[in-house]
Amino acid sequence: MPSGAVNGSDCDADAKFLNYLYAITYTIILVPGLIGNVLALWVFYAYIRETKRAVIFMINLAIADLAQVLSLPLRIFYYLNESWPFGNFLCMFCFYLKYVNMYASIYFLVCISVRRFLYVIYPFKFNDSKRNIDVYISITGWIAVCLSCLPFPLLRANNNTTTNEKCFMDLPLKDIGVSNSIMTITLAELFGFATPLLIVVYCSWKTIVSLREPHSIAHDLGEKKKALKMILTCAVVFLICFAPYHLSFPLHFLAKADKISSCSQRKAILTLHPVALSLASMNSCLDPIIYYFTTDEFKRRLSRQDMADSMELQMYCNKVFAKKNSRPEL
Structure with missing residues (x-):
């Protein structure tokens, strides 16, 4: 075999390491993610008519996080037992749910940032009738995210019919060709991460600029500071949870499709990408922290x-x- 060629399992990541990594990460996320998001839904339901500050989007973000958290026990079982006895449909559904949560979280974090930005910049243009638009934006977002995430399970081949089936990242990736792979990666990176991040950065910048306006009164400055804190927190979640994943995603996609010939590079990519995926999963328990430290109603309700x-x-x-x-x- 030529030097640098891919040589089966020798060029793959350590399976034991990955199983422990996923099992430990999901166990850490499970309890705080469950409690935090259930509390969030309780608080926002109580205050839904009191506040105009992106509460509809926060409710949808909590629902997205809670959906992923509820699937974690099955994931933990799989990585601890190294088998999947629950059938192919449930495997694909949990696999699909992971990516729906990630991109729904990205979508609603952007919506929260934009809504808080618009509320402080144009406070008199936002009223109860316009808040109903947030419901339609949320529905549209869910439809778009669910449709956009369909390629993730569809590109995974599962021909195993035994009782101890493989699942999740252990499933092989279907070969769709180099050009289709590049197009898929580009669309995912552009619309799933780069554009949302630019929107959050723009909202942060414009809010900072508005804080420097000399004619702003004390009340306006207070609202703008609160909005900036929330927007910046959304940006931090982007950088911590989603940036590592989307930086490693193109390389991982190519490695799983056997488009990277170097054995050492393939092994490094297949080892580092699961770490990035674990960081992406952390958003389920980080989002409630956003609610608590940036939302007065959340603090007041839990006081x-x-x-x-x-x-x-x-x-x-x-x-x-x-x-x-x-x-x-x-």
Whole structure:
């Protein structure tokens, strides 16, 4: 065999390392991701009529994160047991759900950034009637993301009919040719990461510029600072969670398609990309941190005093209900 040629498993990543990496990462994400996103949905549902600041998009972001978190136990089982006894459909659905979560998160992080930017720059143009547009934007986004992510499961070949099936990243990649591979990678990188990141950076820059306007009053400055904090936090999540994945994704795609002949390069790519994919999964438990540190309603709802008030109100309602039911019928 020529020097540098791909030589089967010798050029692949260490399977034990990858299994432990995924199992540990998903275990770390599971509990805080579940609690954080359930709390987020509870808080935003309570405050949905109080705030105009991108709450619709935050609810959809929490739903996307929660959907992925609920699939993590099956992923943990697979990587700990190195087998998939749950059938091909569930394998492909969980595999597909991972990418739907990632790109839905990217989409709604962009929507949150744009909405907060527009709210502070054009506060009088945003009202309850226009907030209904956010619902249609969210529906459109879900449709676009779900359709765009279909190639991920469709490009994975699974011809194994035994009970101990392979799943997720262990599935082989279908060969679609060099030109189709380049086109697929380009579209995914351009519309899935580069364009959203540029939009978030633009919103950050324009918000910073607006803070320097001399005629801004104290209230405006406070709102703009809050908006900037949220937008910058969205940008940080982009850089931590999604930048490593999208930088390594083209190389991983080519390596899985056997388009990279160097054994050492292939092994390095197939080892580093799962680390980037694990970082991308962390957004499910990082997004609730965005809500807490950048949303006043979230902090207020989870504050000790507000929790105590809610409990007192619930106890009072229970007493009234019990007293009403205890009255004898005439």
